[in-house]
Amino acid sequence: MMTTPDTATLVLWVLISTLPALLVGAGMYVLTQKYLERDYRKRLLEVRLKNSEVILPIRLQAYERIILFLERITPSNLLIRVSPSGLSAVEYQAQLLQEIRAEYTHNLSQQLYMSEVAWQQVKKAKEDVVTMINQCFQRLAPEARGTELAKRVLENVLHNEMDPTAQSLQFLKQELHEIF
Numbered sequence: 716m717m718t719t720p721d722t723a724t725l726v727l728w729v730l731i732s733t734l735p736a737l738l739v740g741a742g743m744y745v746l747t748q749k750y751l752e753r754d755y756r757k758r759l760l761e762v763r764l765k766n767s768e769v770i771l772p773i774r775l776q777a778y779e780r781i782i783l784f785l786e787r788i789t790p791s792n793l794l795i796r797v798s799p800s801g802l803s804a805v806e807y808q809a810q811l812l813q814e815i816r817a818e819y820t821h822n823l824s825q826q827l828y829m830s831e832v833a834w835q836q837v838k839k840a841k842e843d844v845v846t847m848i849n850q851c852f853q854r855l856a857p858e859a860r861g862t863e864l865a866k867r868v869l870e871n872v873l874h875n876e877m878d879p880t881a882q883s884l885q886f887l888k889q890e891l892h893e894i895f
Contacts, residue, residue, distance in 0.1 A: 770828075773828055774828040774829075774894070775891075776828075777825040777827070777828035777829060778825075778828075778829065778833075778887060778890075778891050780822055780825050781822060781825050781829065781833075781837055781887060782884060782887055782888070784818050784819070784821075784822045784837070785837065785840055785880040785883055785884050785887070786880070786884070787818055788814075788815050788818055788819075788840070788841060788844050788880060789844075789878050789879075789880045789881075790844060790847065790848075790868050790869065790871075790872050790878060790879070791869065791872065791878070793811060793814065793815070793844070794811075794865045794868060794869065796814070797810055797811055797814050799860070799861030799862045799864065799865045800861070800862070801861075802860070802861035803858075803859070803860060803861060804852060804855050804859035804860060804861055804863060804864040805852075806861065807860075807861030807864050807865070808848060808849070808852045808864060811848050811864075812845060812848065812849075815841060815844060815845060819841055830890065832886075832890075833886065833887055833890050836882070836883040836886045836887065837883055837887075839883065840879055840880040840882070840883035840884075843879035843880075844879045844880065846879075847868060847871055847872075847879055848864075848868060850871075851864060851867040851868045851871055852864055852867075854867065855867065
């Protein structure tokens with residue numbers, strides 16, 4: 716005669732028969748997760764490599780343009796490019812400041828490819844040049860000529876023994892060496 720198993724035996728038998736299936740399922744889940752994670756990291760690395768192939772030259776070009784900007788607004792270079800001949804000090808100051816603003820505006824988008832610290836250095840250099848020009852202008856007589864303002868700015872640079880853009884140029888070059 717056949718006896719019916721009690722409930723405890725039946726539950727034990729179900730657990731014993733499903734335990735291997737649960738272990739195999741859990742193992743497959745873990746393996747699948749590891750495979751997907753590894754595949755995701757691999758694809759992310761590929762995307763980053765492709766992006767760096769495109770972005771790296773653009774970043775390098777941005778630094779080149781900003782270094783050129785700083786060189787162009789360096790007082791000695793700026794005064795050579797923007798001639799004071801025939802202008803009053805008021806007109807010459809306005810022309811110098813307009814030239815700096817135009818150069819800055821032209822290169823404003825380059826901040827996208829630079830570190831925040833580097834861009835702050837660039838802004839500080841621009842502001843220092845503008846401040847220097849304004850301070851030299853304020854020390855002139857109202858009827859002064861543009862050549863007198865140019866002379867005063869150059870004397871200021873020589874007296875300080877450092878261009879207001881020199882520190883920023885040095886910082887950008889150092890950062891470029893670290894990045895590239």
